[in-house]
Amino acid sequence: MRPRLIALALGVALLPAVALTQSAPAPTPACDTGLAQINPIFGWQLQRAQALRTLAAAPATQQAAALAEWRALATEVRADIAGLRQGLAEGRIAPAPVIDRVLSQVRALDDQLAASPLATDPAWRALLDRDLRPALAAYIDFLERDYRPKAPRASSFAGRPEARTCFGEAVTQWTTLTLPPEEIEASGHRLLAEARADLAKAAGVSEADLPTLLAELRRGTPGATREELLKVTEGALSRGRAATPRFFHLDKPLPPIVVEPFAPALEADAVAGVYRPATDSAPAAYVVNLSRPEERRLMAEVIAFHETFPGHHLAFAAQRSAGSFNSGFIEGWAIYAEYLADEAGLYATPRDRLGLHAKHMWAASRLIVEPGLHVRGWTRAQAIDFMRANTLLSDTEIAVEVDRYLALPGQSLSYMLGADRLRKARARAERVLGKAFDIRRFHKMVLDAGPRPLDAVDADVDRWIGAMAKPRT
Known part of the structure; x- marks a missing residue:
């Protein structure tokens, strides 16, 4: 089973993660690590679990029509085992933490199938007992007995002579x-220092007092509930939508978007939220992870702005061209949108603004952790220790994040690297044009052409500056 689509989060990263649909870039033969076949971010097991939840509530006719597709899954799972076995023989092996996440997700899918209301239908019962669940059991057994014992403990790149080359290709x-x-790490240290300074300023404390503030924020929001998290998310989405005309010129109505919780079986290994584009039968959705609400409350608003307005949903609604796959543009825009939401005054409370800067500490730390893992040979524990010291994430969330970096080398870098380029491009336009700078025109120019290489965005900005600066006759 080759990789399906991933819905990028902030995490991104179900999606993983999702129309923010991105397919994992195909590795070159020398850099193939098996991650295209076994992955906890864009793997088939996640998409099937979410689809099963929807199907269980669908009309009987739709459930009957889905039987053939789910019957084919059993065949695909067995084909995956064969492909992974070949990769094992050729040394293309995903890291052990990645395998552990996938095992957890496949077991959760098996439990979900066993408990599904679909199992009361004789045709579905026969499919589950005769084909699908035995295939999942065989997949789990292969990973546990044959595959995982030979897997690297951390990055599949680290320790290989071509580690720098492979990491560079992924980037x-x-x-x-x-x-x-080295340049990625330098950007990470610069952006991490900026985020720390922004956090201290927003909290009204000196940077010398920042450790006390960080300790307080790490305790989370005691008493926060899943219901509160959902309400806060919906409120941020509503304010973001209402503010859109102030910053964007749109010549078509904004498409609808709904807030939808993750399937409970997916919550433990999933990121905080993902954007799912509209289909013929359903509107776009921000799929939010409501687990651990006391931890997630601090950044609930900033992540909602990232995924909806003025982030992913707005960007996809505004583009005139589909462009080409480019996570640097897509995720860079969504981080830029988090700053823009602050500029628009959309954060409901001073504490929610602290969540904005805390999230940027998290995103900046990735630029240091990924080279550490994939080039410098950091262990998983070293990566976790760095993020514990430099972010406000819980240990549980940090482990999810580090395993994500192992599963998708290079992807997490696209957020801050892309946003840094976009923010610098805007600053350049504002500096040259002065009072002639028009934020709505600038955003239209950036978004119209859709995702494209970041160097192409810079070139577009420079042409736009030249056109705007010409005296009008």
């Missing part, structure tokens, strides 16, 4: 930028 495939690890 370029996801971001369109060609950057050495």
